[in-house]
Structure formats: C-alpha cells, structure tokens
Amino acid sequence: MILPVVMAGGTGSRLWPMSRETYPKQFLRLSGELSMLQETIVRLNGLDTHAPLLICNEQHRFLAAEQLRQIDLPHSDIILEPVGRNTAPAIALAALQAVKNNDDPLLLVLAADHVIEDKNAFHDVIKKALPYAHDGKLCIFGIVPTAAETGYGYIQRGEMYNDTPAFGVQRFVEKPNLETANEYFVSGEYYWNSGMFLFKAKRYLEELGKFRPDILEACNKSMSKLNRDNSQDFIRIDTEQFRTCPEESIDYAVMEKTSDAVVIPLDAGWNDVGSWSALWxxxxxxxxxxxxxxxxxxxxxxxxxxxxxxxFVAAIGVENLVIVNTKDAVLIIDKTKVQDVKKVIQHLKVHNRKEFRLHRESYRPWGRHDEVVTAPRYHVNRVTVKPGGKFSLQKHLHRAEHWVVLSGTAEVTLDDRVFLLTENQSTFIPPGVVHMLENPGKIPLELLEIESGSYLGDDDIIRLKAHY
Structure with missing residues (x-):
C-alpha cells in the first residue's frame, strides 16, 4: 500500500504579505475553501493509501495539527524538523519511520503547497507509476510544460520503457534562461521537475546510503532517540544529531546519481503557486x-x-497589478515584477521588522491571538481559546491584564482562586499574580485581553507550568 509523505516545511516569502515565516503558503487558503495542506491530503481520496505522514518545522507543529483537526483529516505521524535540511534528509526521516511502522511501503512524496486541478489525471499517473516503483525504480513525476518557463528545473527524458508512459532520465537541468527554456519547450523532450516522487522506502534508503552515506548516518542517529507526543502524534527527533546533517535536495543527493530513476509525465493542471502571478x-x-x-x-x-x-479596497483605472491587503501590511506590485517581492523581505529583515516573520494574528497551541491595538503602554488583543485549550500557569512582573469574555466560558485561576466567567463578565490580573485561563466548554472561548504597564515584552512572561 502507498504511504503518502507530505512535506510541509518551508518558511514562505514569495507570497508575502499573506505568507510569513511563521505562516507559510501551505497553510493559506489560496484557491478554495481549504488550505493548500488540506487540499493536498483531500486530493488523495480515491487512492488506496495509508493515512499520510507529515513532515514540518517545529514552529509550525500546532498549525499543521489544527488544520488537520479542522476538517477531520486522518494522518499517521507528524515528524518535526528542528532545523531545515532540505528534501533528501526530510524524506530519509520519513522512510526510516515508515520502515519501522510498515515494513517497506511505497512512499508517495508530495509537497504541501502545490495546486493540481485534475485529480483523476493525478490518480491515473500514480497508478501508472506503481509497477515501476514495485520493481525498485525511483519514480519522479515530470510536469508536461505549457510554456517556456524559467522558474522551474527541468528533466530531460531518456528511452521509453516498453512502449509505456514512462522514460529513463537523461539528465536534470537547473532553471534555464528564456532562450534555453524555449529550446526545451519546442523539443518536447523536457518536463518540469515537480518534486513529487514514488518509490519503496528501503530502495530510497539504499540509494541514499550509496551516494550520500553521511546524510543517511545523520538521519539514523537523529531517529535513534525519538520523543513522541502521543496527544498530537508529534515525533521529535534528536536536535543535535540532525543539526550535523548536510543540507541537500533529493535531486542532488540521489536522483541525479541513481541509474534507476524513471520520469513519468503528468498533465493535470499542476502549479506550484510560486508567485502572485501564478496564483492569478x-x-x-x-x-x-x-x-x-x-x-x-x-x-x-x-x-x-x-x-x-x-x-475595503477600491481600484480604478489600473491593470496588471497585484494588490494584497492584510491586517498589518499592503503590497502593490506589477504582475510582471512579482519576483521582486524578495526585495521587501530583505528590507524588513535589515530593519528588524516583524512583518516578514509574523502576522498580526498568530496561532498558538491553545488557539489564536490577534493584536488589535499596539501602543507603547497598552495592547489590546482578541484571543480565541479552543475547547480544552489553556494558557500556561504564569505571572508577569511589569504588566497588568484585564480579560473581558465576549462568548463562551472561561475558567480562571488567580493565585488560589478558581472561578468561571461567561459572556460580558471580566476579571483583572495585577502584576505578580499567578494566573491561568482555560476553556472548559464545548465551543470556542472569545475574549478581549487588555495589557497595560511600563513594559509589555514577551520576556515578561514567567511560566510556572507549561501544558504544551
């Protein structure tokens, strides 16, 4: 049976300001009611697969788990990467975990941030690849190009396999200039590199061990000491061991070197949504x-x-523009210049601005937090606590807090007192008072949190007991 491996890492910059380092594009709803991560998993419906295995960054763990929970999507494990090391190590972690759990499944490696319009065509191509993967081949899905594109890597096909829709791989090619891309497009021998694969878990580990034993060794050591959070299906690997792992893509580490690579054409309305013009x-x-x-x-x-x-946004007498308005930033850019969004990111980083990394609204293990008003001596936040969610037991030395319940029920701890608050009720927390907030109800708890004082930094939170 197939085990889907969904890679949901990445830090997200090309779709700024909607995509941020802590909220990259795979978690955004860009072309429908579901996020790209959710769409990736829902797209598997109709295939005979195990529940997907996810790989994501440690900082995105609750966001990923919450999006799966929102629409009751099944999954097996969520492997957390403490640092990014590119796709070859990430897939190795998944393969090692898969072999431990399922003997030697076929891994269907997918990115969580791609659009595929024709699900049936996508399923058909996966089924065509199955015999080759079972036979020990490492299959990569090559996108049938629709134009001369300079933003993608290319795969040149080799000989056809027995009059079937599969080819050996002649070579992998880096992103070309426009003239070369035109030559590739006209020749009909090249496909866009989708970054999607199908192969046996043990075959990938064999080839990785042959060509990059250093990566395999580091991943084996990283998986030797696992810390599992059963409440969320999180798997934490050994951080120090994984930091020693070389950073390398699967293309460089394995696919360009193996003699068993097979490319299978995919024509299913694929787009990696790598820019605002692509989203248009x-x-x-x-x-x-x-x-x-x-x-x-x-x-x-x-x-x-x-x-x-x-x-509200009004646009009059304009053409070929991208206008994106979020709660804390506005982008206006010509559609032909969308790759220059990186200049904004560079500016924000140089000036140590938080807008490259954080949204005004952020997700927490207990729910979400929206900074409605930020001033030198007071902050006003709209806080949503999911059923069963709770803050850490904590205190502040410099600020006071006032909580006003808008809807739902709050269980409040203030020093030795524990009491309930409901709609239109409030409480005051002076500096130095030990406090905690919990939602004991069945519906989300909504409240306004007013912080006031001489210092409102996050490092004024003294956590006495953490729950996550």
Missing part, C-alpha cells in the same frame, strides 16, 4: 481578467489580482 493564473477571473477576493470594488480595471483580509 490558477484562480477564476471575471470578464476583464480580474481575480478578486474579499471586499473589493473595481472600475475600468483589467488583469489584476486583488485580495483583502477585512478592509
């Missing part, structure tokens, strides 16, 4: 080519992508 392409548009999301008014506008969180 995969979404529906009006009769003048505008893709509009949120509270938007346009007049005499053409071929624009406009997306707003909650603020």
């Amino acid at each position: 392409e995969v979404n529906s548009r009006d009769e003048r080519g505008n893709c509009l999301t949120g509270d938007v008014f346009v007049s005499d506008a053409e071929n624009c992508y406009i997306n707003t969180d909650d603020t």
Whole structure:
C-alpha cells in the first residue's frame, strides 16, 4: 500500500504579505475553501493509501495539527524538523519511520503547497507509476510544460520503457534562461521537475546510503532517540544529531546519481503557486481578467489580482497589478515584477521588522491571538481559546491584564482562586499574580485581553507550568 509523505516545511516569502515565516503558503487558503495542506491530503481520496505522514518545522507543529483537526483529516505521524535540511534528509526521516511502522511501503512524496486541478489525471499517473516503483525504480513525476518557463528545473527524458508512459532520465537541468527554456519547450523532450516522487522506502534508503552515506548516518542517529507526543502524534527527533546533517535536495543527493530513476509525465493542471502571478493564473477571473477576493470594488480595471483580509479596497483605472491587503501590511506590485517581492523581505529583515516573520494574528497551541491595538503602554488583543485549550500557569512582573469574555466560558485561576466567567463578565490580573485561563466548554472561548504597564515584552512572561 502507498504511504503518502507530505512535506510541509518551508518558511514562505514569495507570497508575502499573506505568507510569513511563521505562516507559510501551505497553510493559506489560496484557491478554495481549504488550505493548500488540506487540499493536498483531500486530493488523495480515491487512492488506496495509508493515512499520510507529515513532515514540518517545529514552529509550525500546532498549525499543521489544527488544520488537520479542522476538517477531520486522518494522518499517521507528524515528524518535526528542528532545523531545515532540505528534501533528501526530510524524506530519509520519513522512510526510516515508515520502515519501522510498515515494513517497506511505497512512499508517495508530495509537497504541501502545490495546486493540481485534475485529480483523476493525478490518480491515473500514480497508478501508472506503481509497477515501476514495485520493481525498485525511483519514480519522479515530470510536469508536461505549457510554456517556456524559467522558474522551474527541468528533466530531460531518456528511452521509453516498453512502449509505456514512462522514460529513463537523461539528465536534470537547473532553471534555464528564456532562450534555453524555449529550446526545451519546442523539443518536447523536457518536463518540469515537480518534486513529487514514488518509490519503496528501503530502495530510497539504499540509494541514499550509496551516494550520500553521511546524510543517511545523520538521519539514523537523529531517529535513534525519538520523543513522541502521543496527544498530537508529534515525533521529535534528536536536535543535535540532525543539526550535523548536510543540507541537500533529493535531486542532488540521489536522483541525479541513481541509474534507476524513471520520469513519468503528468498533465493535470499542476502549479506550484510560486508567485502572485501564478496564483492569478490558477484562480477564476471575471470578464476583464480580474481575480478578486474579499471586499473589493473595481472600475475600468483589467488583469489584476486583488485580495483583502477585512478592509475595503477600491481600484480604478489600473491593470496588471497585484494588490494584497492584510491586517498589518499592503503590497502593490506589477504582475510582471512579482519576483521582486524578495526585495521587501530583505528590507524588513535589515530593519528588524516583524512583518516578514509574523502576522498580526498568530496561532498558538491553545488557539489564536490577534493584536488589535499596539501602543507603547497598552495592547489590546482578541484571543480565541479552543475547547480544552489553556494558557500556561504564569505571572508577569511589569504588566497588568484585564480579560473581558465576549462568548463562551472561561475558567480562571488567580493565585488560589478558581472561578468561571461567561459572556460580558471580566476579571483583572495585577502584576505578580499567578494566573491561568482555560476553556472548559464545548465551543470556542472569545475574549478581549487588555495589557497595560511600563513594559509589555514577551520576556515578561514567567511560566510556572507549561501544558504544551
């Protein structure tokens, strides 16, 4: 049976300001009601597979688990990477865990941030690849190109296998210039490198051990001391051992070196949504080519992508623009210049601005936190605590807090007192008082949190007992 391995790492910069380091694009809802991670797993419905195994960054663990919980998506384990080491080590971790749990399953390696419009065609190509994977081949799905594209790596196909829709791999090619990309497109011998694979877990480990034994050794040592959080199915590997692992892609480490690589063409409306212009392409548009999301008014506008969180946006007499409005940032850029979003990220990092890393609204293990007002001596936050969620037992030395319940029920601990608050009720927490908040109910708890004092930094939180 197939074990899907969904790689949900990455830090997210090309779709700024919606995508941030702590909230990359795989967790965004960009082309429908579901996030890209959710779509990736739902897309597997109809295939005979095990529950997927996820790999994600430690800092995204609760976000990934919450998105799976939201729509009751089954999964096996969630392997947490303490640091990013690219795809070859990530897949090795998954293969080692898979062999431990399922003998020697076929691994269907998928990225969590791709759009595939034709699910049936996607399933058909996976089924065509099964005999080769069972035979010990390392299959990669090559995207049938629709244009000369300079943003993707390419795979040149070799000889056809027995009149079947599969080819040996002649070579892998880095992202070409436009002239070379045109030559590739016209020749019909090249496919875009999708970064999706199908192979036996043990075969991948064999080839990795042959060509990059240093990576395999580091991954084996990282998996020798696992810390499992059974409540969330999190698997934490040995951080220090994994830090010693070389950073390498599966293409460089294995696929370019093995003699058993097979490329299978995939024509299923694939897009890796690597830019705002790509997102404009995969979404529906009006009769003048505008893709509009949120509270938007346009007049005499053409071929624009406009997306707003909650603020009204009006655009008049413009064309070929991307306009993205979030709660704390606005991006306006020509559609032909979307790759230059990286200049904004560089600026934010140089000036130590939090907007490259954090949204105004952030997700926590207990729920989410929205910084509605931020001023020098007070903050106003809208806090949502999921059923069963609770803060750590803590105190602050410099700030006071006032909690006002908007909906739901709060169980509040203040020093030795424990009491309930419901809608329209409030409580005050002076500096130095030990306190905790919990949602004992069956519906989300919504409240306003007003912080005031001479110092409001996060390092003023003294945690006495953590729950996560």
